[in-house]
Amino acid sequence: MAESLDFKRLVEGDKAAWDRFVARYARVVYAAVQHRLLPAGRGADVEDVVQDVFIRLCARDFKLIKSYDPARAKVTTWLTVVATSTAIDHLRRQKRRTDSLESVPEVQLSVAPVEPVRIKIPEGLLSPRQAVVLEMLYRREMEVAEVAATLEIDPQTVRSMHHKALTKLRAHFQDEN
Amino acid sequence: MSNDPGAGLWRRARAAWAEHEDPGDELDLLPLAAYIDGTLDANERERLEARLGCSAATLDLLVASRAALAEPAGAAPDGVIHRAQALVRNPSPRRVAALQGRWWTTRWVETFRPVVWSGVAAALALAAVSGFELGRVGVERLAALDQTMTEDVRLVMGSPRDEIL
Numbered sequence: 001m002a003e004s005l006d007f008k009r010l011v012e013g014d015k016a017a018w019d020r021f022v023a024r025y026a027r028v029v030y031a032a033v034q035h036r037l038l039p040a041g042r043g044a045d046v047e048d049v050v051q052d053v054f055i056r057l058c059a060r061d062f063k064l065i066k067s068y069d070p071a072r073a074k075v076t077t078w079l080t081v082v083a084t085s086t087a088i089d090h091l092r093r094q095k096r097r098t099d100s101l102e103s104v105p106e107v108q109l110s111v112a113p114v115e116p117v118r119i120k121i122p123e124g125l126l127s128p129r130q131a132v133v134l135e136m137l138y139r140r141e142m143e144v145a146e147v148a149a150t151l152e153i154d155p156q157t158v159r160s161m162h163h164k165a166l167t168k169l170r171a172h173f174q175d176e177n
Numbered sequence: 178m179s180n181d182p183g184a185g186l187w188r189r190a191r192a193a194w195a196e197h198e199d200p201g202d203e204l205d206l207l208p209l210a211a212y213i214d215g216t217l218d219a220n221e222r223e224r225l226e227a228r229l230g231c232s233a234a235t236l237d238l239l240v241a242s243r244a245a246l247a248e249p250a251g252a253a254p255d256g257v258i259h260r261a262q263a264l265v266r267n268p269s270p271r272r273v274a275a276l277q278g279r280w281w282t283t284r285w286v287e288t289f290r291p292v293v294w295s296g297v298a299a300a301l302a303l304a305a306v307s308g309f310e311l312g313r314v315g316v317e318r319l320a321a322l323d324q325t326m327t328e329d330v331r332l333v334m335g336s337p338r339d340e341i342l
Contacts, residue, residue, distance in 0.1 A: 018265040026258045031250035045259050054261040061179055073210035077246060082209045084242045088234070119231040120194045128223060131230025138187040140240060141234065150243055152215065166183050169190055 007070070011062040022054065028076050029053050032083035040091055053079075053086045125172055130165035133158055204228070204235055212241060 009017040031051045057064050068078055121131055129151070136147045142164075148155040211217050212225050230238045 012270070013265060013281040015265055015267045019262045020259055022261045026253035026261060027243060027250045030257060031243040031248065032242070035248060047254070047260075050253070050257050051260055051264075054264055058264055067205075067207060072216055072337070074205055074215045076243075077214050078207060078210040078244065080245050081206045081238065081242045083215070084245055085204075085206060085238055088238060088241065117195050117233055119191055119233070119336045120196055122194070126230070128227035128230040132226055132236065134183075134190075134234050135230065136240070138184040139180070140236070142240070145307075150240060162183070162202060166186060166328060169186050171188070173189065175183035 017174035029083040031088045032080045053083045133161045
C-alpha cells in the first residue's frame with residue numbers, strides 16, 4: 001500500500017503524528033460523511049459527524065486505529081467505511097428522535113438508513129450472493145450494472161443469479177402454500 | 178420496491194424471515210474495507226457475502242462506502258481539521274517527565290541486560306563459596322571448643338573435690 005503512515009507513533013499518542021494523520025485524511029472522512037448526510041438533508045451535521053469519526057478513531061487509547069491492518073485494506077478505503085458507518089449511525093439516531101415520519105420529506109426518507117434487521121434465510125435455499133443480488137435489485141432498487149460493479153462480477157452473472165434465486169423462491173413459497 | 182413480481186416475492190420473503198439484528202453483533206469494519214479492495218480470500222469473502230445477504234444495514238454500508246469512494250474527495254475545511262487535531266494534546270510536563278523516566282529506566286535495563294545473568298551467576302558462586310567457608314570455619318571452631326571442654330572436664334575429674342571448691 002502506497003499510503004505509508006507512522007502508525008506506531010500515532011497509536012502511542014504522538015501529537016505530531018496525529019496532526020499529520022488528520023491533515024492528510026480529513027478530506028477522505030469529510031467527503032464520506034458529506035456523501036451520506038447531504039442527500040438526507042443533514043448537511044448542517046457534517047462537521048459534527050466528522051468530529052465524531054475522529055473521536056471514534058482516538059477513543060479508548062486508539063483502539064480502532066490499532067485494529068487497522070495496512071496489509072488488508074487501503075487507509076482511504078478503511079477510513080471511508082468508518083466514516084460512512086458513523087454517518088449512518090448518526091442518521092439512525094436522528095430518525096429515532098423524529099416524532100413523526102410524516103414530517104420528514106419524501107426525498108429524505110429514500111436515503112434514510114434502514115433499521116438493523118436481519119433476514120434469516122432458510123438453510124440451503126439461497127446462496128449468499130443470490131440473497132445479496134435480490135437485496136440490491138429489489139430493496140435498494142439498483143440497476144444490474146450497479147450490482148455487478150459492487151460485487152465485481154459480470155452483469156450476465158447477476159441476471160443469471162437473479163433468475164435462479166427467483167425460481168427457488170417461487171418453488172419455496174408454492175411448497176409452503 | 179417496484180411492482181415487479183420478483184420484487185413482490187422478495188418483499189414476501191423478507192417479511193417472513195425478518196428478525197431484529199442483535200445490537201451486540203457489531204460488524205468489524207476492516208473485512209468490509211478489505212472486501213472493497215478485493216483482498217479477502219475465498220472463505221472470508223463468502224462469509225462476508227452471507228452477512229451482506231441477510232443484514233440490510235451491512236449491505237447499505239457497503240453500497241454507501243463504495244459510492245463515496247467513487248467520488249473525488251475535496252478539501253476539508255480548516256476548522257474541521259483544527260478541531261480534530263485538538264482531540265490529541267501535547268503531553269503535560271509531568272507526563273513528559275514520566276515518559277523520560279520510563280525511557281531512562283528502559284535504556285538502563287537494556288544496556289545492562291547482557292551482564293545480568295553473569296552477575297546472577299557470580300552472586301550465586303560467591304554465596305556458595307562464602308557459605309562453604311563459613312561452614313568450614315564454624316566446624317573448626319566447634320572442634321576446638323569441643324577439645325577445650327574435654328580437657329576441662331578431664332582436669333575437673335582428675336582434681337580432689339576440695340581443690341575445686
